[in-house]
Amino acid sequence: MIVPAAALLVAATVPPAGTVPSGGPAAGAVPAAGGWLDAATARRVARNPPLGAVPADRTNRWSDSLDAARLGHRLFFDARLSASGTVSCASCHDPAHGFRDSEPLAKGEGTGPRRSMSVLNSAHQRWLTWDGRADTLWSQAVQPFEVPHEMGSSRRAVLAVVAGDPQLSGMYRTAFGAPVPDAAAAQPDVDAAFAKLGKALAAYERRLVSGPSAYDRWWSSRASGDPSADALLSDAERRGLALFFGKANCFQCHHGALFSDGEFHNIGMPPRGGGMPTDAGRYAVVDRVRDDPFNAAGPHSDDRSGPQARISASLVNSPERWGEFRTPSLRNLPGTGPFMHAGQKETLAEVVRFYSTLEGATQLDHHRESVLKRLDLTEAEQADLVAFLGALAGSAPAEPWNSPPGRNADAPTR
Numbered sequence: 001m002i003v004p005a006a007a008l009l010v011a012a013t014v015p016p017a018g019t020v021p022s023g024g025p026a027a028g029a030v031p032a033a034g035g036w037l038d039a040a041t042a043r044r045v046a047r048n049p050p051l052g053a054v055p056a057d058r059t060n061r062w063s064d065s066l067d068a069a070r071l072g073h074r075l076f077f078d079a080r081l082s083a084s085g086t087v088s089c090a091s092c093h094d095p096a097h098g099f100r101d102s103e104p105l106a107k108g109e110g111t112g113p114r115r116s117m118s119v120l121n122s123a124h125q126r127w128l129t130w131d132g133r134a135d136t137l138w139s140q141a142v143q144p145f146e147v148p149h150e151m152g153s154s155r156r157a158v159l160a161v162v163a164g165d166p167q168l169s170g171m172y173r174t175a176f177g178a179p180v181p182d183a184a185a186a187q188p189d190v191d192a193a194f195a196k197l198g199k200a201l202a203a204y205e206r207r208l209v210s211g212p213s214a215y216d217r218w219w220s221s222r223a224s225g226d227p228s229a230d231a232l233l234s235d236a237e238r239r240g241l242a243l244f245f246g247k248a249n250c251f252q253c254h255h256g257a258l259f260s261d262g263e264f265h266n267i268g269m270p271p272r273g274g275g276m277p278t279d280a281g282r283y284a285v286v287d288r289v290r291d292d293p294f295n296a297a298g299p300h301s302d303d304r305s306g307p308q309a310r311i312s313a314s315l316v317n318s319p320e321r322w323g324e325f326r327t328p329s330l331r332n333l334p335g336t337g338p339f340m341h342a343g344q345k346e347t348l349a350e351v352v353r354f355y356s357t358l359e360g361a362t363q364l365d366h367h368r369e370s371v372l373k374r375l376d377l378t379e380a381e382q383a384d385l386v387a388f389l390g391a392l393a394g395s396a397p398a399e400p401w402n403s404p405p406g407r408n409a410d411a412p413t414r
């Protein structure tokens with residue numbers, strides 16, 4: 001059964017992600033082995049802790065600016081920034097649907113080749129989008145404006161809308177201390193202002209983090225030695241957990257606080273409608289992200305020689321990257337299907353069946369993905385894994401960020 005995202009992503013009275021509740025585990029404490037949790041599973045579980053605070057982004061000096069986030073909040077929901085005036089970021093990243101939509105392939109000014117992704121917790125990612133074609137949250141945020149099938153606009157047209165709206169242009173000036181460049185501005189000034197819009201959007205998106213899931217509560221509670229911790233998960237969820245970190249091997253790629261290694265893999269997922277894959281995934285964008293003027297090493301970055309800049313500048317492509325996609329986070333999935341990079345799987349049960357049978361899987365490179373073997377899980381085991389994925393759904397981000405901005409200049413204080 002699929003529970004609507006809205007029912008799971010309820011704003012609950014829980015501490016924000018990453019804060020350890022008082023009486024919580026001592027620093028460094030992890031769930032101890034014992035009972036149904038054997039030593040090997042406990043060691044793996046320790047590598048999938050609750051989400052901490054979002055990491056600092058030194059490439060965006062406004063990343064934690066409240067004024068920038070307020071502007072970003074407005075931009076995110078503003079359809080005037082698209083060619084037809086009907087598509088906003090929120091059209092495909094709808095808070096009522098876990099910051100996704102329900103289409104297998106994203107629909108904006110046209111229909112794109114990929115499934116929209118949730119922006120929840122994306123500030124935790126090193127590479128953005130299915131193929132990782134952006135290396136920072138702000139450099140991702142400027143792209144949709146100019147993608148023909150997404151918002152189909154241009155940087156000058158977008159800046160003209162901002163300049164022509166007294167509220168937006170005032171917020172821009174407050175956040176960045178300078179006015180929006182006018183229509184006659186030189187290209188470098190236009191590009192710099194466009195990057196700032198991306199940085200405002202990123203400042204907003206950094207506030208879109210989900211709160212603790214049932215799994216996180218169990219993890220923290222068990223780490224603190226609470227004898228009643230296990231009651232926070234159902235029997236099916238506990239059996240699913242043991243499979244996930246045990247014989248089903250899911251943790252091999254879905255590890256870390258996001259349940260993603262942040263890396264790129266080819267799991268042999270056949271395209272929609274079958275046949276041979278045509279989407280080159282990571283392979284098509286490695287050179288592009290390295291040479292992108294909006295990347296972490298580029299002229300618009302505020303940390304051009306930092307760690308991300310060095311990684312991006314030294315990227316080298318290789319044919320093995322063909323057909324690889326970023327391991328998605330497994331947090332907040334129930335009710336947000338269809339799944340996979342082109343919406344190939346309707347439900348989580350179908351996803352788990354695929355891993356179990358590898359039915360229809362395209363040829364895998366034996367050297368790179370030897371980890372993926374047919375699991376031959378029973379129906380009951382598959383149901384347990386689905387139940388465990390359900391226990392990874394957290395509460396919605398704090399208001400006002402989780403809703404469209406009000407008509408009046410709202411003044412969020414967090």
Ligand code: HEC
Binds near residue numbers: 092114119141142201
């Ligand atoms: C037409 C639908 C559509 C619109 C409009 C759109 N997106 Fe997206 N978004 C997508 C799709 C599809 C992907 C995956 C892209 C890919 O892999 O090629 C994505 C990926 C992302 C990601 C990456 C998440 C991650 O975990 O890597 C972020 C962040 C994001 N979009 C933010 C935005 C912002 C900000 C805007 C507005 C400026 C926007 N999107 C407009 C469909 C859309």
Ligand code: HEC
Binds near residue numbers: 250265325329355
């Ligand atoms: C070899 C690495 C690897 C292993 C092992 C692995 N996954 Fe994945 N997983 C991925 C990648 C990569 C994708 C995206 C593939 C695509 O879209 O083509 C993915 C996609 C998914 C999705 C879809 C998420 C979404 O937002 O669309 C789910 C759910 C999932 N995996 C669950 C699991 C489970 C459960 C297991 C264990 C049975 C598992 N994975 C094992 C790498 C892996």
